[in-house]
Amino acid sequence: MCTTADSGEIIILSDDDDDDDDGKDCENDLSCLIVEVEDVKKTDCVSASAALDEDLVVTFFRPAEVLPHARYDCPIHPFTTTDCETGVPVPGNQLFCDQCFCYICDKLASSCVMWCHSEMCHCNGHKNSPFWHNLRNTALLGGLKPFNLSLSEIDSHLRCAETMLQNFRQELSERFSSYAKGQTLQEIGLPLLNMQGLVHNYTPVYEFVSLFLNKADQQDGRAAAILNLGAAREFVTHFQVQGAFVVQTPMNNAAEAKVLLMQRVIASVQRQMVMADFSAEFVHKLQDFYKNLYFPAVLRSMRNSLCVRPWDDVLLVSVLKGQNVSGVRKDKGKKDILIEQISVVLLRTELLQRQCRYRELCRYLRVVQTDDSSIFQELQDLIPFFMCMHGDFTSALTSLFPSVNAPASSLSPRSFLFYLHIFETATAPKLMVFRPAQLGCSAAKWELIESAVPLKRAELVKFALRAQRCCCAVYTDSQCWTSLLQIVNTHRGSLTALPAPSNQFLQEARDIVNSILLDKQSSSLQIPRFFLRGQYFQN
Known part of the structure; x- marks a missing residue:
């Protein structure tokens, strides 16, 4: 079969085999059949694309917008x-569009004064070169570059700190130069005849640094730490200049002044590391900066003073959660021991008290090791109080009477009465304490302890008797005995004790007892010297 599309006619050629089919039409008998095709108007057939174009109307167009870019x-x-x-622009690199930024200055290329500057062409800068990358960090970080901070960590507070450090560095240099130059006796108001020589007084430098540290502590947490360490970097290089005369002022000696200034910096930064919400990465950067400082002989003992564990330290977290009760952890064959400076221990104690995390505080104090045993022992003696604040009176009683170094042995009568009232009423004042002597010395309001249940009378009496047995001061105090007798004489289910005897009765009873005991003729009693040394027989 053959067709022709151009002529508009269709020619069908039949086959001889078709003649044998009886069921075929007569048209099959023809060898050639010509079919005429009717012309169809193009408007009667609508293409699919034309139908879609009716739904799309182009009103306007604009070229793609170029956004700011390096x-x-x-x-x-x-x-x-x-x-x-850096010497000359690479051909073509000096060209820029309206949205091109300088990679080094981080501002529009049109405003970069070093774009085609000889020996430092910023137009050649790009991010794939370590050289240009370091140059960019130096230009953008400025005085903060030694801290190894990333640009994403820089905020407005740190920018302000960088400006403050620049001004401090310049003025401190001028003041130290004046100190090194010295002053004559006439300049300081001591006109001595026939006396020649210079006086070098470090006090003005010390006062200037102290004033700057005061301003630094008023800044944002991270900025305050940066300012303190940045100031330390400047004054640790100062040295003592010997003069013909010595002025008796508090901070005349540069070495002694540097020790006091560094102690203040360490205390401030330690507090920021513990109290502020610093990331572990930022803390490590502060520690690395501090370790790279120059430490003269008088400051070498402070080299490791900023070795403070972040709160997310693995060993510290396991101790606070009670998963580690030894304070020792082995990591890849190395032993890690929870040892912290007493200043850091005091800071953690303060923060955990503020956050009412008393159980975690007790776990920490039982495990941590520190460098000041006397202060640390006072903190450990507060564990019973912290357990009371947690609402666990049973553990508090156990902590008061351990087999070794029992806190109850060092109780004062006031502390005994303080604990007795807590156990009896299940109430306590909200205190910030660091030694047992602070217990009972506050006028704070007593509030109910959450989930705490008052002890029964038998348990209260048992506690009082054990405390009297352990502590001589409690045993010999009349008020402690009075409180115990009030508890014993209280009827079960009632908080009202028997009324106290009158003062007249007490005086008469005292006189009678004294007369009997001191009557050596009618009695063979021997009074121990311990009682004779006391105030029992004094009028």
């Missing part, structure tokens, strides 16, 4: 990368 990413002007070409 010069090396410019879509208009090609850029040629080089490692550290």
